[in-house]
Amino acid sequence: MSRVRVLVGTRKGAFLLESDGKRENWKVSGPHFAGWEIYHIKGSSVDPNRLYASQTSGWFGQIIQRSDDGGKTWHQPGTPPGEPTTTPDGTPKGESNKFVYDTSPKSGKPLTTHQFYDGTQHPWEFKRVWHLEPSLTDPDTVYAGVEDAALFRTTDGGQTWHELAGLRGHGTGPKWQPGAGGMCLHTILLDPSNPKRIFIAISSAGAFRTDDAGKTWRPINRGLKSQYIPDPNAEVGHCVHRIAMHRSRPGVLFMQKHWDVMRSEDAGDSWQEVSGNLPTDFGFPIEVHAHEPNTVYVVPIKSDGEHYPPEGKLRVYRSRTGGNEWEALTKGLPQRDCYVNVLRDAMAVDSLDSCGVYFGTTGGQVYTSADAGNTWAPIVRDLPAVVSVEVQTIP
Amino acid sequence: MIRVILPPHLRTLANIEGEVALQVEGPATQRSVLDALEARYPMLCGTIRDHVTQQRRPFVRFFACEEDLSHEPPDAPLPDAVASGAELFFIVGAIAGG
Numbered sequence: 001m002s003r004v005r006v007l008v009g010t011r012k013g014a015f016l017l018e019s020d021g022k023r024e025n026w027k028v029s030g031p032h033f034a035g036w037e038i039y040h041i042k043g044s045s046v047d048p049n050r051l052y053a054s055q056t057s058g059w060f061g062q063i064i065q066r067s068d069d070g071g072k073t074w075h076q077p078g079t080p081p082g083e084p085t086t087t088p089d090g091t092p093k094g095e096s097n098k099f100v101y102d103t104s105p106k107s108g109k110p111l112t113t114h115q116f117y118d119g120t121q122h123p124w125e126f127k128r129v130w131h132l133e134p135s136l137t138d139p140d141t142v143y144a145g146v147e148d149a150a151l152f153r154t155t156d157g158g159q160t161w162h163e164l165a166g167l168r169g170h171g172t173g174p175k176w177q178p179g180a181g182g183m184c185l186h187t188i189l190l191d192p193s194n195p196k197r198i199f200i201a202i203s204s205a206g207a208f209r210t211d212d213a214g215k216t217w218r219p220i221n222r223g224l225k226s227q228y229i230p231d232p233n234a235e236v237g238h239c240v241h242r243i244a245m246h247r248s249r250p251g252v253l254f255m256q257k258h259w260d261v262m263r264s265e266d267a268g269d270s271w272q273e274v275s276g277n278l279p280t281d282f283g284f285p286i287e288v289h290a291h292e293p294n295t296v297y298v299v300p301i302k303s304d305g306e307h308y309p310p311e312g313k314l315r316v317y318r319s320r321t322g323g324n325e326w327e328a329l330t331k332g333l334p335q336r337d338c339y340v341n342v343l344r345d346a347m348a349v350d351s352l353d354s355c356g357v358y359f360g361t362t363g364g365q366v367y368t369s370a371d372a373g374n375t376w377a378p379i380v381r382d383l384p385a386v387v388s389v390e391v392q393t394i395p
Numbered sequence: 396m397i398r399v400i401l402p403p404h405l406r407t408l409a410n411i412e413g414e415v416a417l418q419v420e421g422p423a424t425q426r427s428v429l430d431a432l433e434a435r436y437p438m439l440c441g442t443i444r445d446h447v448t449q450q451r452r453p454f455v456r457f458f459a460c461e462e463d464l465s466h467e468p469p470d471a472p473l474p475d476a477v478a479s480g481a482e483l484f485f486i487v488g489a490i491a492g493g
Contacts, residue, residue: 034407035403035404036404057404058454059402059404059452059454059455059488059489060402060404060405060408060442060443060452060455060488061441061442061445061452062441063408063438063442076438078437078438095440095446097438097440097441097442097446098440098441098446099446100446100447
């Protein structure tokens with residue numbers, strides 16, 4: 001029987017939650033990297049034992065961790081366990097934690113400053129890795145979305161990272177500005193049908209697409225409406241919170257924006273609002289059912305000023321029609337006095353026959369539904385605030 | 396021999412227990428001590444000083460002989476008591492918040 005492994009990043013460490021296909025009894029391990037913020041953990045779809053984690057700290061900076069045994073042991077890819085940490089001449093071997101913006105003349109363009117909160121130009125400064133997206137074909141290739149917004153890639157299993165500088169250099173970079181959570185590149189979607197096509201999203205610049213494997217990029221924000229942006233047709237400046245796609249239909253995208261839930265039928269060239277009957281269209285995560293490309297999940301949050309569920313009721317909303325018509329999923333979720341948030345990377349689905357849905361809260365709960373959202377139960381209740389949730393379906 | 400104390404999170408990261416004893420080439424300075432530390436524990440590169448600028452990270456401080464040496468130039472000689480190993484060189488994660 002297949003089993004699942006849920007990878008949970010929290011403000012104070014990582015946790016792995018494992019179960020068989022019934023998803024009733026769970027084994028919890030952790031905290032791994034205790035005391036550090038774990039922004040994201042994700043496994044390779046090619047090799048489920050290969051995991052990558054972003055470990056970060058306001059004090060000590062960015063660490064990349066890798067596991068080759070499904071999370072039992074971890075190491076920094078530049079210094080594999082058991083090997084000398086330096087070359088014979090004493091030089092440090094690995095630079096797996098080093099994210100340096102590309103300022104080479106070859107990359108062209110300014111690549112130097114972006115718009116700051118006060119409207120002035122501000123230098124790009126690396127802060128942390130928000131999201132790690134392993135390649136769909138090679139376990140050694142991983143994309144990293146970072147703050148200040150940029151896209152990096154490793155092709156050697158995380159030992160070294162290099163920027164895909166065409167994104168920042170394509171022209172609109174000086175107009176990007178940080179959202180309240182920083183200027184982060186938080187979403188990376190790899191098109192399974194076209195290895196040269198990648199979608200990314202940045203708060204609060206918007207969504208972007210490359211069709212040449214990252215050399216050139218263009219904004220894909222037409223149809224997004226953002227309050228307070230003077231130009232209603234602004235090419236960038238939209239606070240996209242998350243994008244999702246179904247692998248069978250990669251040209252159809254779903255977006256949870258700061259406000260508004262959106263859908264694109266043309267790979268982001270244009271967007272239409274599909275918020276429909278949601279109680280509020282503010283929120284962070286958005287996910288698509290593993291087997292039903294038109295079934296979408298969001299977690300409505302009251303407002304940008306009040307980051308908790310409306311009426312103190314934690315409700316996942318599901319649309320089986322690709323948006324516009326939404327139903328509240330409440331069975332097993334707290335329906336009173338609940339004031340947690342669900343962050344943008346904290347929702348995931350497994351690919352078992354009966355699709356499992358998972359999400360984590362800032363209150364430390366991780367909920368699962370083994371029946372596509374009809375009923376829910378907590379796997380754990382008292383973790384540190386959950387930042388990210390990913391799930392692996394393991395044969 | 397220079398004796399260095401790391402903050403707990405960095406000891407965990409580098410799999411170190413207790414203090415670290417480092418042999419430093421030439422005069423004992425912040426830079427030479429950190430160079431020696433990172434050469435032995437490359438996983439610490441970037442955690443105490445920036446990968447590129449080599450500037451001390453903002454919330455990391457250096458103390459020795461009951462003095463805050465954080466703002467001393469990186470090539471200034473460390474106190475003799477540190478250079479001789481009589482006193483410890485402390486790398487500290489700043490306490491912040493309430």
